[in-house]
Amino acid sequence: MTTVIGPVIERMDDWVEANHRYLTAALDVVRRRLAGEETEGAVCRRDALRSAMLSPPALDGIADAFGLSGFERDVLLLCAGVELDAAVARACAAAHGDPGRPCATFSLTMAALPDSHWSATTPAAPLRRWHLVELDHPEVPTASPLRIDERLLHALTGISYLDPRIEVLAETLPPAPLLTRPLRAAADRLTSCWASPTARRARISGRQPADLRALVSAASSGLGLQPVRLRAADLPATAGERDLLVRLCERETVLSSRSWLVDVEDQGPEAGRSTLDFAVRVQAPVAVVGLPPAADPGRRLTAIDVSPSDAQERRTAWRAALGVTAPSLESWVDRLVGQFDVGPTGVDAATEEVRDVLDRADAGPRLWDACRRQARPALDDLAQRIEPRATWADLVLPAGQSQLLREIALHVRHRLTVFEDWGFAARSARGTGVAALFSGPSGTGKTFAAEVLAADLALDLYRVDLSQVVSKYIGETEKNLRRIFDAAEAGGVVLLFDEADALFGKRSEVKDSHDRYANIEVSYLLQRMETYRGLAVLTTNLKSALDSAFLRRLRFIVQFPFPDAAGRADIWRRVFPAELPTEGLDAARLARLTVAGGTIRNIALSAAFLAAEAGEPVRMSHVLLAARTEYAKLERPLTDAEVAGWTT
Known part of the structure; x- marks a missing residue:
């Protein structure tokens, strides 16, 4: 035609x-x-x-x-x-x-x-x-x-013009940026597919949806076509309406030289079916992004897989986007490439965001923050973002645990150098991600330690409650995890999976189908943690509940002990801000309270409010009242031995 x-x-x-x-x-x-x-x-x-x-x-x-x-x-x-x-x-x-x-x-x-x-x-x-x-x-x-x-x-x-019945559903794709080699190769394959009279429909898969859209734009440009994006969720549900849309899209291809991209966006099996039905029926250049291979068992769409870009290709993309300012930002280019998995589209977006200040001394940190922001729109709907403010000086742990945490930080910081520049990636069968387990009683500082790491690495911290992610429906847990990891990749965020007990456990012994699918879910999470380009942390209150086969796949395991009296005294000395007026506080006496650091912070905060209401400095009496409230919440008695002499 x-x-x-x-x-x-x-x-x-x-x-x-x-x-x-x-x-x-x-x-x-x-x-x-x-x-x-x-x-x-x-x-x-x-x-x-x-x-x-x-x-x-x-x-x-x-x-x-x-x-x-x-x-x-x-x-x-x-x-x-x-x-x-x-x-x-x-x-x-x-x-x-x-x-x-x-x-x-x-x-x-x-x-x-x-x-x-x-x-x-x-x-x-x-x-x-x-x-x-x-x-x-x-x-x-x-x-x-x-x-x-x-x-x-x-x-x-x-x-x-674009038919209004399509326009309400559509988005015209912008011109493509300079593509990396894998994206360019995929765009060439798509061009060949579309140029063929018998195979004009393709399914494209890869890590970054924005870059997949860019390659569709590039292939369209090469054939003189204008690419139009449709969301799978917006495709008509009824066959009659979908048939009309097919005819209108075909007609627009003829009238105004259009190509079509259908973005599935993880909308579920029903959207996958309607997308496949649309794609195989439309007689026009069409590419589907985000459709799992299992949704096309008959392979009616030509599969085009986009391999990840290597470090050198990502460096080239950054240098091209930075232009004349690239030489002065070369050290930052290496840092950006090492931490953020952003393709040409993301590189262009980050650079454009700070283009007016690229010649300033703070251009590097601004580019870093622009990359951090890229993952937020998708992740904010999937996990809780925690603003990391804690520092190493705020962390109270035994020397061995503190050293392990610092090793985690340097593994993240130098991942690119060791794995890609020095060749260890070729010798790693499981992946180059940094996966860690933090275990210990509640309140011993596991989340706080993750916050310290995120602040030290200048990365966003997202908390994922695994008890909310795990689903009773087969396949839904993996889908939820995939959405989280895919969204996190671009921003290089620190992922904190809380309550790992909800998913893990001694499940290697398969007694029924539920155990088998539970093992699949655990294996999927560990596999994604191993290949994730950032830091992924699991927390649990009971390490003994986790199967040893799973533990062996984690690069770091950090045990957070319940603090002894000296450790509790150290926490009490640090817990009150320097601006807070205090009078007569005795860290040694306060350390008699046999509670973990999280509870100590709660007591200190409540005591500050009590003192503010009384218009007084924080005294031992305020801490005592706050401690009684916190102990009642924990359903524990506050013993005389713990608070002897506090009332004076």
Whole structure:
């Protein structure tokens, strides 16, 4: 099917004027035929105007593209004339013998126009199949008034736009940035797919949806097509409505050289089915993004997998985006490449966000923060973002645990150097992610330690409650986890999976199908943690509840002990801000309270509020009142030995 309609050589203004003159002459011919007048002179004028045009008029292009016969072409022209020329409308009314019927009908056109044929009236014929004309009363097709579709009416006059019925569902894709080698290779494969007369539908998979859209844009540009994005969730649910959308999209491909991208966006199996149905039926260049392979078991779509870009390719993308400022930011380029898995689209977005300050001394940190922000829109709906403010100085742990945490930080910081630049990635069978387990009683600082790591690494921290992620429905837990990891990749965030006990446990012994699927879920989480480019941390209150086979797959295991008296005293000394007025606080006495650091922070905060209400500095008496409240919450008695002498 021809997909180019309109001027090729002439200036647009000249073509539009010539097209208008030709259309007027063609309407005069069909009016004369309808009225039974002589047409020889009108036909000569029409043909002379056609010969003078360097590019075909819109009517010829539409007739050729949709395979219209001479009769069908005249029917379309007559319907257009009713809207464009009052003389044509009057001729129709006269032919009907009824001034109140200034319209075309199939009955009228078959009687008045040459080379008429009954097949032109059928729904399978081009006029109705492509919705070029519409019947007001389809139940009486020959007697029903015929109307030209408005999109076609304007197309005949040389005006091009996206059909409003598609536009409400669609988004035009922007031009593609400079693509990395894997994206360029995938774009070339898509171009070949679309250029093939038999395989014009593709399923594209890869890590970054924005980059997949960019490669579709690049492939479209190479073929002179305008890419349009449709969301799978917006595709019509009923077969009839979906059939209309298929025809309209096919028609737009012909009228305005469009290609189509359908974004599944993890919408679930129903959206996958409607997307596949749409994609296999539309006779136009189409690419589907986000459709799992299992959703296309018959492989009716050409599969195009985009491999991840290596470090050098990502460096090239950053240097291209930074332009003349790249040399001065080279050290930051290495840091950005090492931490953030952003492709050309993300690189361009981050650079554009800070372009006005690229020549300033703080350009590097600003680029870093711009990359951090890229993951937030998707992750904020999936997990809780914690603003990391704690520092190493705030952390109270034994020396061994503190050293382990600092090792975790340096593994994250130098991951690119060790794995990619120094070649360890080629020797790693499981992946290059940093996966850690923090175990210990509640309140011993597991979340606080993750906050310290995120602050030290200048990364966002997102808390994922695994008890909310785990689903009783088979496959849903993996889907939830996939959404979280996919969204986190670009921003290089620290992922904190709280309450790992909800998913883990001694489940290696399979007794029923639930145990088997539980093991699949655990294995999926560990596999994603191992390949995740950032830091992923699991927390549990009971390490003994976790299976040893799972523990072996974690790079770090940090045990957070319940603090001893010296540790509790140290926490009490640090827990009150320097700005807080205090009087008579005794850290040694406070340390008699046998509670963990989290509870100590709660007591200190409550004591501060009590002192503020009394208009006094924080004293031991305020801490005592706060401790009683906190102990009651813990359903524990506050013993005399813990608070002896506090009331004075």
